[in-house]
Amino acid sequence: MLAESVLHNRLPDALAGVDLPFLGAKTQGKVRDIYRHGDRLVLVTTDRLSAFDRILGLVPYKGQVLTQLAAWWFAETQDIIGNHLLDVPDPNVTIARICEPLPVEVVVRGYITGVTSTALWYQYSLGNRTIYGIDFPDGLRKNDALPEPIITPTTKARDGGHDERITSAEVVASGLVAASVWAQVCEAAIAVFKRGQELARRAGLILVDTKYEFGIAPDGSVVLIDEMHTPDSSRFWIADTFAERRAAGSEPDNFDKEFIRLYYAAHGYRGEGDPFPMPPELAVQAAARYIRTYEMLTGRTFAPGDYPADLRIENNLRRWLASTTP
Template sequence: MKPTLPARPDQILADAKFPELPNHYRGKVRDTYDLGDGRIVIISSDRLSAFDSILAVIPYKGQVLTQTARFWFDATADICPNHVLAYPDPNVVVGTRLDILPVEIVVRGYLAGTTGTSILTLYRNGEREMYGHRLPDGLADNQKLPTPIITPTSKANDGDHDAPLTPAEIVEQGLLSALQWETLSKYALALFARGQELAAARGLILVDTKYEFGVDRNGQIILADEIHTPDSSRYWFAQT
């Protein structure tokens, strides 16, 4: 029998505050501590966030999130280095401290989405040139793209909104060097291809996903945060 989570709907982790740990940062979902020695502790709470708001607290959501990311980090470690050092608890990952790159990377395989920066929203508004790509006329909602594309945006401050970027703008504005963009793009498309392959084997379609990258003290680009979780990705059932 496959292991299952215990039936404890009252057991929730709304916050993860530990006064003995330094440099606490509370995000929408995670509580992070910078240990000051090149390591960070990331604790996934049970907070559920959507559209930049905390909507609810769901029992074991943080544990499922951490363990789902763990599966994908393990399954893609041959493609791209990641920040993981240890998993001392089902909700916790200890990782390498990184300087997060100031560009949000979304890879899309389908004409889908609901936000103002999604390619479906922009396409419905009549735009065909977006994120450095040109999409043809006549595409239907949720249609598969000829090939997956990267749709980068700026990383907005709290209360602001991400803004679409082209690769040329990213380099011209000094957000990334040309070599960093080339490396990051290669990683992102390869990770997405692996994600689609493994999802398809389980009857799912990985429609689109968001990646977070940073650089370590040696300047190496590292995959951070999470990968291919329901918090960062859109999945469809392949049969329907």
């Protein structure tokens, strides 16, 4: 594990983005810079941290953790469902098959929790007992495990809007996803989530909930795209302290991005207007958590790529380009 003083020294060199005109035109997601080369997608995962649908700042090594952790999970789940990953030519770069993304985000939840308006617990605490078209019994307490994981899809918001809740029935009835495809997606999402919970548990973590993106590959198959089971897309709790903290009436130890949201909430920001930039100490804490999560889940020691990363990425992608035909 890298010392916090080292992470602090890396702050000025965290990767804001890349500029690789030899790969053609760049498109930007909140976290990734993306190029298309023939039928390949070049996804460069930057160190940008987004929350509240905004970029709050840069977290050293976050892009590398996300890239390498997602690649590890893709390998650990490919017996259940195929995925878009082809190659990782640089610690921050994923080469993927270009797929047709489904227009819904597939959220899977194993626990009733959360504070935002889309969270199960928030809706339940308002007295709703039918949420996302699923019926819930009375008497659940915050952070209870659900008897079986559930799927709560949201539409994919365009142009900075917020994602909207939608039921499984609406996904199909609205024609967003064909019924046969949606059935495959749901089956795969639950199976992959259960595998995720199993592997997380072995690593001392609870996989609480997550968000998958699925796409249709060029061969017509339904595959996982984007990333999976990282602290950006998933909520993790520390397994060891869960029961004891519950008994004491306190919140689980979270090991994901939630502490950033809590920090902002504690400093008066709840998603209205422009957030204040992430303070340096918070960015260092975030980096340490991302790296620790990677190390716990994979059982590997994080090997930091050379910093600053931009020149290294450019060199590795020039080499990749020379060795590939579109």
